[in-house]
Amino acid sequence: AMLIADFLKNKQLQNNVTVNLYTPEPLPLPVAGPALGNSVKEVMVSKGIGFHPLSQLTSVNYEERKIEFASGNSINYDLLVIVPSHKAPAVVLQSGLVDESGWIPVNKDTLETKHNNVFAIGDITSITIPGRWQPDKPMKLPKAGVFAHSQALTVSEIIASKIVGKESKEIFCGDGFCMLEVGEDLAGFAYGDFYGSPHPDVKLKRLGKVWHWGKVLFEKWWLAPIGFRKNILQSLLKIGSSVLKIPVKL
Ligand SMILES: Cc1cc2nc3c(=O)[nH]c(=O)nc-3n(C[C@H](O)[C@H](O)[C@H](O)COP(=O)(O)OP(=O)(O)OC[C@H]3O[C@@H](n4cnc5c(N)ncnc54)[C@H](O)[C@@H]3O)c2cc1C
Incomplete structure (x- = not known):
């Protein structure tokens, strides 16, 4: 939603268009807890995006350009961007x-x-x-x-x-991170221990260009074919994560 709002702003169309985000979640990034969710929500609201939590989508009527929610509410749209329901193949x-x-x-x-x-x-x-x-x-x-x-x-x-007949001590520890793109070449960075107890321990770094460029670099590394270029990009990411003191497993 924030990237769409940013795109419209760059085209100077923001006064002619409204962007609304409907989600079944109580706040963005619910696993990260209310404090972090509220700060993401504030960024969205500051960009003029309508945030509508606890909105469980039940149907999409393409002919009438209308979506309906479990609450019985419905809204009309011009452009619908939707994540389809997720299921295993x-x-x-x-x-x-x-x-x-x-x-x-x-x-x-x-x-x-x-x-x-x-x-x-x-x-x-x-x-x-x-x-x-x-x-x-x-x-x-x-x-x-x-x-x-x-x-x-x-x-x-x-x-x-x-x-090779050895016992591995390797485990998946539940650490994770994500760059949160908000437009204008800015991003936040959420990271933490999702296996944390008594609840996941997720932190959010303040918005900055560094996280946006980190995401660009990460994507270039991910998409690069195995070889010299990928190794160089990986080294840059490792240096960056060590300078910024963020745990990133590549
Ligand atoms: C809009 C959106 C934004 C996202 N943003 C982020 C983000 O910022 N950061 C992040 O970490 N994650 C993000 N994700 C989640 C991320 O994309 C998924 O978690 C990730 O792709 C899961 O990888 P996977 O390999 O488990 O499954 P997939 O990437 O879904 O790969 C499964 C593959 O199996 C193939 N397949 C299915 N059935 C068969 C079959 N019968 N035979 C052969 N192949 C088959 C599919 O075509 C697919 O290519 C996002 C997801 C969405 C939808």
Whole structure:
């Protein structure tokens, strides 16, 4: 929403258009808790974006350009940007590995499924973490590329050790980060221990250009083919994370 608002501002169209964000969540980044969620919300509101929490979408009527919510409310739109409902692909659903949630429960440290030597990583997994809004209501580890990446490193290490008959001590520790692009070449940086107890320990760095350029560099590294260029970009990211004192596993 913030990037769209920024795009419209750059085109000097901001006075002709309204941008609204509807979400079933109580605040942005709910896993990070109310303080962080409120600061992200404030940035959005300062950009003139309408924030509508606890809005569970139930249907989209493309012909009438109308969306409806569980509350019975509906709104009309000119342009709808929507994240479709998230579910595991059929091959996973039919694998016998998923539970009633439709995702694969795994050992949170090793990513091993209920079957020995069968691992699952990334969005298809279901990992329970301590509650944040209500301590007695556990949450799920968010589905994020940064976790999929880190889990891949852990599982490849475990499998490689098994092949040579060694016991691996490698575990996925639940650390994660994300750059939060707000437009105008600025970003925030949220990072922390999502396995933290009594609840995930997530911090937010103040908005700055450094996080935006960090994201640009990260993307260039991610998309670069394996080789010299990728190694150089990785070294730059490692130097940056050490100077800025942020834990980033690449
Ligand atoms: C709008 C949006 C913004 C996001 N922003 C961020 C962000 O800023 N930071 C972040 O960390 N994460 C972000 N994410 C989440 C991130 O994209 C996912 O968590 C990540 O891609 C998960 O990786 P994965 O490998 O588990 O699954 P995927 O990336 O979904 O990969 C699964 C692959 O399997 C393929 N596949 C499916 N079925 C079959 C089959 N039968 N045979 C062969 N292949 C198959 C699919 O085509 C797909 O390519 C964002 C997601 C969205 C939707």
